[in-house]
Amino acid sequence: MNTVLVGAQWGDEGKGKVIDFLTEESDIVVRFQGGSNAGHTVVVGDKKYVLHLVPSGVLHDGKHCVIGNGVVMDPFDLMKEIEQVESWGFDLKGRFHISERAQMVMQWHRALDRAEEAVRPEGKKIGTTGRGIGPAYAAKVGRYGMRVGDILKPDFLDIIRSHVEDANVKLRALGAHELDADEMVRLYTPMVPALMPYVTDTIQFLHESLDAKKSVLFEGAQATMLDIDFGTYPFVTSSNPTAGGACTGSGVSPRAIDRVIGVLKLYTTRVGEGPFPTELFDADGETLRSRGGEFGATTGRPRRCGWFDAVVARYAQRVNGVDFWAMTKLDVLDTFPVVKICTGYRRKDGFVYQTFPADLDALKECEPVYEELPGWQCETSKTTDYSELPENAKAYINRILELVGGKLGVLSVGPARETTLRINI
Numbered sequence: 069m070n071t072v073l074v075g076a077q078w079g080d081e082g083k084g085k086v087i088d089f090l091t092e093e094s095d096i097v098v099r100f101q102g103g104s105n106a107g108h109t110v111v112v113g114d115k116k117y118v119l120h121l122v123p124s125g126v127l128h129d130g131k132h133c134v135i136g137n138g139v140v141m142d143p144f145d146l147m148k149e150i151e152q153v154e155s156w157g158f159d160l161k162g163r164f165h166i167s168e169r170a171q172m173v174m175q176w177h178r179a180l181d182r183a184e185e186a187v188r189p190e191g192k193k194i195g196t197t198g199r200g201i202g203p204a205y206a207a208k209v210g211r212y213g214m215r216v217g218d219i220l221k222p223d224f225l226d227i228i229r230s231h232v233e234d235a236n237v238k239l240r241a242l243g244a245h246e247l248d249a250d251e252m253v254r255l256y257t258p259m260v261p262a263l264m265p266y267v268t269d270t271i272q273f274l275h276e277s278l279d280a281k282k283s284v285l286f287e288g289a290q291a292t293m294l295d296i297d298f299g300t301y302p303f304v305t306s307s308n309p310t311a312g313g314a315c316t317g318s319g320v321s322p323r324a325i326d327r328v329i330g331v332l333k334l335y336t337t338r339v340g341e342g343p344f345p346t347e348l349f350d351a352d353g354e355t356l357r358s359r360g361g362e363f364g365a366t367t368g369r370p371r372r373c374g375w376f377d378a379v380v381a382r383y384a385q386r387v388n389g390v391d392f393w394a395m396t397k398l399d400v401l402d403t404f405p406v407v408k409i410c411t412g413y414r415r416k417d418g419f420v421y422q423t424f425p426a427d428l429d430a431l432k433e434c435e436p437v438y439e440e441l442p443g444w445q446c447e448t449s450k451t452t453d454y455s456e457l458p459e460n461a462k463a464y465i466n467r468i469l470e471l472v473g474g475k476l477g478v479l480s481v482g483p484a485r486e487t488t489l490r491i492n493i
């Protein structure tokens with residue numbers, strides 16, 4: 069069984085937790101896009117683990133973890149993360165594989181990310197994570213990127229020097245500090261022997277594994293509404309976090325994918341700039357933020373919070389072909405007397421959008437159309453079986469399923485590993 073798991077909203081839906089849950093029945097977990105902009109949290113007992121580049125399956129000894137060709141990998145961040153994972157007591161040797169085709173995020177990409185964001189006028193800022201993601205993908209499609217395989221080349225350090233020179237031209241034009249090529253060479257020199265053992269042809273590795281009937285789990289980072297094609301462009305990330313990205317970012321054919329799981333938070337959050345039709349600026353938004361612990365796992369920024377948006381979820385169901393939903397954070401809604409679901413966006417002239425418009429200006433004139441449902445006002449975080457849930461919580465979930473399509477596969481009622489209910493997968 070080969071599974072693609074994607075975020076259905078604007079990220080931070082709880083993908084890390086669900087990946088950790090599904091890893092038990094998988095052999096290999098593959099990251100296929102994004103980079104260290106991701107922050108995936110897994111809570112085991114009283115320990116909280118946050119993964120950025122290393123797949124969230126790593127907490128299961130013996131499972132293989134792959135950084136696929138579609139990822140932009142920052143060797144500096146990765147080295148730190150490898151050390152951290154090892155300090156937690158997990159051995160990566162022999163089970164961690166980095167594609168030689170993956171692009172690298174270098175210090176100059178981070179510098180460019182910050183410099184480009186700094187010169188964007190108010191209203192046009194993206195609120196990036198500052199991890200160099202946009203400039204690294206721009207280098208990839210511009211065909212001047214650096215690939216992981218370059219570290220195996222004897223002239224790797226010369227390649228770095230020439231890239232620093234090129235990047236300095238851009239940094240200068242943006243009024244930002246230039247980088248020192250010698251310093252960059254000093255920084256990257258120790259990374260060559262440290263990362264070399266993990267670099268391999270992951271396409272070959274994945275195909276041999278598939279031939280041997282191993283089960284592969286594809287771990288999406290970011291989410292549908294942050295997708296460079298399907299999201300709220302230009303307030304998006306620079307990759308394809310949607311299901312199709314799993315194929316282009318790993319070298320595995322769509323025909324090898326058996327199912328798609330979408331992770332759906334039972335309300336909505338967004339971190340960074342850009343449209344968010346159901347955003348709340350009142351006490352309800354505060355309650356969601358504080359009960360949900362809605363602060364970025366990568367940047368610590370407070371997340372913007374709002375009611376569940378069925379227009380977004382239905383769009384995500386279609387774009388990704390979601391078979392099963394992993395619904396998360398039901399427990400966060402436990403105290404509300406009323407819960408709301410957005411079913412459309414009403415324009416001033418009365419027209420209601422039932423699918424997400426491409427033109428973001430159209431959204432500026434819209435008000436969300438809400439359905440109100442009674443809350444359940446009791447604790448759900450101790451639930452061990454779906455049948456134990458309060459009727460109003462079931463009604464909320466069922467109404468969402470009716471509106472968005474797909475089946476309920478997994479329900480999460482708390483941050484910890486054991487607060488995950490298997491429903492239908």
Ligand code: GDP
Binds near residue numbers: 075084110364365
């Ligand atoms: P990801 O980026 O999609 O992996 O999600 P993050 O890890 O950035 O954010 C999800 C946050 O919600 C983390 O702090 C998780 O520990 C937490 N979380 C996940 N599922 C649940 C849940 O069902 N209930 C609660 N209360 N917290 C959850």
Ligand code: IMO
Binds near residue numbers: 202
């Ligand atoms: P996970 O995998 C939430 C957002 C940033 C910004 C936009 C572009 O943890 O769900 P980038 O640094 O990618 O160029 O930033 O995308 N963003 C995320 N938001 N969760 C993420 O990852 C995100 N990764 C990027 O806040 O708005």
Ligand code: MG
Binds near residue numbers: 079080106108366
């Ligand atoms: Mg996250």
